[in-house]
Amino acid sequence: MAKGGFNSLPKMTMPGALLIGCDAGTINFAKIKGNHTAMKSGMLAAESIIETLITADGVSDEGKQDLTLYTDKYKNSWLYDELYSTRNFGPAMHKFGTMLGGAYNMIDQNFFGGKLPFNFKDDTLDYDQLKLASEVAVIKYPKPDNKLSFDKLSSVFLSNTNHEEEQPCHLKLGDSSIPISVNLVKYNEPAQRYCPAGVYEVEKTEEGDKFVINAQNCIHCKTCDIKDPSQNITWVTPEGTGGPNYPNM
Numbered sequence: 001m002a003k004g005g006f007n008s009l010p011k012m013t014m015p016g017a018l019l020i021g022c023d024a025g026t027i028n029f030a031k032i033k034g035n036h037t038a039m040k041s042g043m044l045a046a047e048s049i050i051e052t053l054i055t056a057d058g059v060s061d062e063g064k065q066d067l068t069l070y071t072d073k074y075k076n077s078w079l080y081d082e083l084y085s086t087r088n089f090g091p092a093m094h095k096f097g098t099m100l101g102g103a104y105n106m107i108d109q110n111f112f113g114g115k116l117p118f119n120f121k122d123d124t125l126d127y128d129q130l131k132l133a134s135e136v137a138v139i140k141y142p143k144p145d146n147k148l149s150f151d152k153l154s155s156v157f158l159s160n161t162n163h164e165e166e167q168p169c170h171l172k173l174g175d176s177s178i179p180i181s182v183n184l185v186k187y188n189e190p191a192q193r194y195c196p197a198g199v200y201e202v203e204k205t206e207e208g209d210k211f212v213i214n215a216q217n218c219i220h221c222k223t224c225d226i227k228d229p230s231q232n233i234t235w236v237t238p239e240g241t242g243g244p245n246y247p248n249m
Contacts, residue, residue: 012074013067018045026079030086030109040079048073085114091122130229133188152198156217161197163242169215170238171199171224178232179211187229194227219244 012019020026020041027034048070074080088108093101108116144151163170173179183189184202189211191200197219201212220243225235 013070018048018067018070020045026083028082028086029089030105037079037083040077041074044073044077044079045070085109087114088116088118088120091120094122095120127227127229127231130187130190130227132186152196153217156197156219158248159197159219160245160247161217161219161243162245163216163218163238164240167239167242169213170236171213171215171218172234172236173213174232174234176211178230180209182230183228183232184209184211191224191228191233194223196221196223200224 012024021038022034024041026037026041028037045067048067052067052069086109089105092104092108095101096104108114142149144154146154179189179191179200180202183191189200189202192202197217199214199217201214203210203212215238218238220235222235224233
């Protein structure tokens with residue numbers, strides 16, 4: 001949902017379009033699952049479009065454009081109930097910490113079914129919560145054992161990600177100097193770590209540090225667009241049908 005969580009029904013209709021699925025934040029935070037909710041929002045959208053077209057003669061021009069029928073279908077479905085019941089799951093832990101927030105969620109989810117009369121919200125944007133590199137300890141991760149843990153590129157290979165060659169990079173930098181001059185200095189350029197596909201690297205060259213974007217590896221999670229502390233990276237749709245395929249799902 002919006003930054004503050006599921007405290008009010010977001011605007012999901014607009015002239016000529018609907019906002020559904022992951023773009024509308026239809027993920028069950030408590031279960032960390034969103035496929036079933038995204039699919040249901042798409043089904044409701046399809047039903048709304050068909051019914052609006054069938055009854056178009058009896059709908060106002062505004063109704064035809066905004067597909068307002070979708071809002072009613074959404075609110076009356078199990079999708080709304082499920083997402084509403086888990087609206088506080090993330091914000092509670094962010095507000096009270098892992099222990100107290102987890103205790104609240106245990107009581108709310110298991111004893112009250114998510115119906116406690118409280119609405120918590122996140123007041124700070126995700127990208128604005130990174131600590132400076134100088135304030136945190138460096139984590140030395142063990143080498144992947146290829147049994148329980150695997151390197152990033154092996155996992156990217158399994159996703160069957162592919163983009164056509166010779167196309168413009170779909171990961172746009174607002175200012176190409178910021179990754180080195182700001183993010184590297186303050187945060188040791190976190191794109192090297194938060195990207196699950198190894199798209200971003202800082203290479204040492206004779207001319208100095210160089211920010212490299214391996215756009216071919218991108219699995220379209222949009223973490224960079226959300227998490228970049230300088231809000232300097234924008235994910236745009238690549239050419240063709242490039243991206244992850246996940247053929248074994």
